[in-house]
Amino acid sequence: MIILASNSPRRQEILSRFTDISIVSSDIDENNDYYDNPIQLVMALSFEKGIAVALENPSNIVISADTVIDFNGEILGKPQNREDAKNMLQRLSGKKHKVITGYSIFKLEKNIKYTDYVVSYVFFKDLTEEEVEDYLNTEEFWGKSGSYAIQGYGSLLIDSMQGSFENIVGLPISKIADDLKKLFGISLLKEVLKNEKSGDEL
Numbered sequence: 001m002i003i004l005a006s007n008s009p010r011r012q013e014i015l016s017r018f019t020d021i022s023i024v025s026s027d028i029d030e031n032n033d034y035y036d037n038p039i040q041l042v043m044a045l046s047f048e049k050g051i052a053v054a055l056e057n058p059s060n061i062v063i064s065a066d067t068v069i070d071f072n073g074e075i076l077g078k079p080q081n082r083e084d085a086k087n088m089l090q091r092l093s094g095k096k097h098k099v100i101t102g103y104s105i106f107k108l109e110k111n112i113k114y115t116d117y118v119v120s121y122v123f124f125k126d127l128t129e130e131e132v133e134d135y136l137n138t139e140e141f142w143g144k145s146g147s148y149a150i151q152g153y154g155s156l157l158i159d160s161m162q163g164s165f166e167n168i169v170g171l172p173i174s175k176i177a178d179d180l181k182k183l184f185g186i187s188l189l190k191e192v193l194k195n196e197k198s199g200d201e202l
């Protein structure tokens, strides 16, 4: 069984659509000042999140991920407080930014330690002060990189996007499916059929 090393309900929801998973939470310090390159940062953080869990479970496939926003070269993570969130949303307003998710896949008994990343683009609408305040009042911004959730009320803030939607939500499932095929010969569609997951509710 695949282990997802994550506390993120979004990541759990995405991966569990395709295969049975078990969750092992990974608590690492995400305040990492070593990297000013967002790609290096998300790859390093995802590796760190996953490796501790992989060492405990060497015979399992372990997947971990980390998501940040790259706003003209500046890294935006999760907001510390409402003020911080307001500031991020006002800066993203009317502009394009990158959402970068780094992810790692491990199976240590086979000496597999794989890390990669996926970039998506999000174009924000011009937001009024009132719209920003109303969105903040939904409290959805907590725990979200860039202070919004494209899968939630944040969809109203967004003009358009380019690339993988699931990557923005935190797990680039299409790319990970390709990697699972390459690394282990596992097909997520075959997993869906094997586990008789129903497509009816989607």
Ligand SMILES: Cc1cn([C@H]2C[C@H](O)[C@@H](COP(=O)(O)OP(=O)(O)OP(=O)(O)O)O2)c(=O)[nH]c1=O
Binding pocket: 005, 006, 007, 008, 010, 011, 026, 030, 049, 065, 066, 067, 068, 078, 099, 143, 144, 145, 146, 148, 149, 150, 151, 154, 168, 169, 170
């Ligand atoms: C941009 C964006 C981010 N997010 C979320 C995905 C991630 O959960 C979160 C970024 O924080 P992360 O640090 O990547 O992940 P996490 O702390 O939530 O979970 P874990 O480290 O245990 O795996 O932002 C959305 O849900 N929607 C969005 O539109």
